[in-house]
Amino acid sequence: MSETIQDRVIAIIAEQAVLEPGDVSLDQTLEDLGIDSLGLVESIFAIEEAFDISVPFNANDPSASDFDISSVAAIIRAVEGLVADQAA
Numbered sequence: 001m002s003e004t005i006q007d008r009v010i011a012i013i014a015e016q017a018v019l020e021p022g023d024v025s026l027d028q029t030l031e032d033l034g035i036d037s038l039g040l041v042e043s044i045f046a047i048e049e050a051f052d053i054s055v056p057f058n059a060n061d062p063s064a065s066d067f068d069i070s071s072v073a074a075i076i077r078a079v080e081g082l083v084a085d086q087a088a
Contacts (some may be wrong), residue, residue: 005083009047013022024072026073027081029070044067052086053082055082
């Protein structure tokens, strides 16, 4: 069985939060999960590596980024979009 993008992103986020993937819900924020700014940057690097994509993320000013990090679901949608753009 192949992992979906959602499964892989949740696994990466769960690893950063030191949680099981089943403990991560789509409506949670990274802050809800206890992921700080360093954990966010590490998550972004792990996502880039896992999907061979480049995430347009400004670590110095996350609010100025096109990459939506407002919730786990938003991150998944953003990754899906980047993967689709890369495949096109």
